[in-house]
Amino acid sequence: MVKRSKPAKSSESARKPLTMQRTYRFNTELFESFEEDCARHLANPKLVLEALILHWLEQSADARGSIAMRHRERFGNAVGEE
Numbered sequence: 001m002v003k004r005s006k007p008a009k010s011s012e013s014a015r016k017p018l019t020m021q022r023t024y025r026f027n028t029e030l031f032e033s034f035e036e037d038c039a040r041h042l043a044n045p046k047l048v049l050e051a052l053i054l055h056w057l058e059q060s061a062d063a064r065g066s067i068a069m070r071h072r073e074r075f076g077n078a079v080g081e082e
Helices: 028-041 045-058 061-075
Strands: none
Touching: 028 045
């Protein structure tokens, strides 16, 4: 009888993880002012970022395009964005 060296994958282990960690780069001065403002008003930058993400996702495609256009006008294209 042959023994398997690795356990067989179950359907549960094949699913996507519920969370994912990503790394983003921010302008240091901008992020420091963001953290100061969060500490002054909410004390938790993670909650502010979560609210911004949820706000973005709830908008229509036209609204997201409008937000992106305002961002480009204010800050220019991000590095590597064409």
